[in-house]
Amino acid sequence: MGVCIEVDVNYADEIECVAILLREARYAVALTGAGISTPSGIPDFRSPGSGLWERVNPMIVASIQTFRIRPKAFFDWVRPLAEKVMAAEPNPAHLALAELEAAGCLQAVITQNIDGLHQRAGSREVLEVHGHVREATCTRCHAVVPTGDFLDDFLGSKEVPHCVACGGVMKPNVVLFGEQLPVGVLNAAQAHVLRADLLLVAGSHLDVMPASQMPLLVHERGGRVIVVNMTDTYIDAVAEVVIHADVADVLPRVVQACVQVRGEG
Numbered sequence: 001m002g003v004c005i006e007v008d009v010n011y012a013d014e015i016e017c018v019a020i021l022l023r024e025a026r027y028a029v030a031l032t033g034a035g036i037s038t039p040s041g042i043p044d045f046r047s048p049g050s051g052l053w054e055r056v057n058p059m060i061v062a063s064i065q066t067f068r069i070r071p072k073a074f075f076d077w078v079r080p081l082a083e084k085v086m087a088a089e090p091n092p093a094h095l096a097l098a099e100l101e102a103a104g105c106l107q108a109v110i111t112q113n114i115d116g117l118h119q120r121a122g123s124r125e126v127l128e129v130h131g132h133v134r135e136a137t138c139t140r141c142h143a144v145v146p147t148g149d150f151l152d153d154f155l156g157s158k159e160v161p162h163c164v165a166c167g168g169v170m171k172p173n174v175v176l177f178g179e180q181l182p183v184g185v186l187n188a189a190q191a192h193v194l195r196a197d198l199l200l201v202a203g204s205h206l207d208v209m210p211a212s213q214m215p216l217l218v219h220e221r222g223g224r225v226i227v228v229n230m231t232d233t234y235i236d237a238v239a240e241v242v243i244h245a246d247v248a249d250v251l252p253r254v255v256q257a258c259v260q261v262r263g264e265g
C-alpha cells in the first residue's frame with residue numbers, strides 16, 4: 001500500500017512523501033522513544049551496549065520493587081544516566097517536531113522519554129507517558145518538589161535524596177518497571193491517538209507497552225503510519241513510509257520539504 005516504491009539511499013523520495021502526508025493529514029501525531037534522544041547523548045538504557053547493562057539488569061534495578069527495598073541501588077545505577085539527562089540539549093529531531101507543530105502540521109507529541117527535551121525544543125502538546133524528571137515525590141508524605149531542589153546534592157554525593165519535610169525517600173516522577181503509568185496522561189495520549197489519521201513514529205522500537213500499540217490502533221482505524229527509526233519495527237509491514245535512519249538527520253529534512261510543499265500548494 002506504500003506510495004513510495006523507489007529505493008533511495010538518501011531517502012529523498014520518502015522524505016517528500018512524508019512531507020506531503022503531513023500536509024494532507026487532518027490530525028497528525030508523533031510518537032517518540034529513546035532513539036530521538038540518543039543524538040542528544042542520552043543512552044537507550046533498554047539496549048545492551050548502552051553501558052547501562054554492564055553490571056546490573058535495568059529491569060530489576062529500575063523496578064519499583066527494588067526502589068522500595070533498596071533505593072540506594074536504584075540511585076547508584078541511575079546517577080550516571082541522570083547526569084547525561086541533565087546535561088542534554090534538544091537535538092535537530094526535537095526541534096523539527098516543534099517546528100512541525102508550530103506550522104500546524106502536527107497536533108501532539110506522545111513520548112516514552114522522561115528527559116523533557118521536547119518541551120525544551122518548543123513542543124507545546126507533549127504527553128509523557130513514562131513520566132518526567134522535573135519533579136519528585138516523597139514516598140512517605142507524598143510531597144511533590146522540583147527535582148532541582150536536591151539534584152546537586154544527589155549528583156554530587158552518593159546519597160539517596162530525602163524529603164526535607166519528613167525524611168522519606170524521594171522518588172523521581174518517572175515510571176519504573178512494574179509501576180502503573182500515569183492514568184491522566186495515558187488517557188490524554190489515547191485521545192490524540194483515536195483522533196489521529198496520521199501517526200509519525202520517530203525513534204521508537206515499539207517494544208514497550210502501551211505506546212507500542214498506538215500505531216496499530218491508528219492503522220486499524222484506517223489511519224496512516226510513518227516510521228523513522230534506525231532499526232525495523234513490527235509496524236513497518238503496514239506503514240505508508242519507512243525510513244531506517246537517524247531521526248536527527250531525517251526530521252529536519254522533513255520540515256524543509258514541508259515548507260516546499262506549502263510553497264508549491
Ligand SMILES: [Zn+2]
Nearest residue numbers: 138141163166
Ligand atoms: Zn516527605
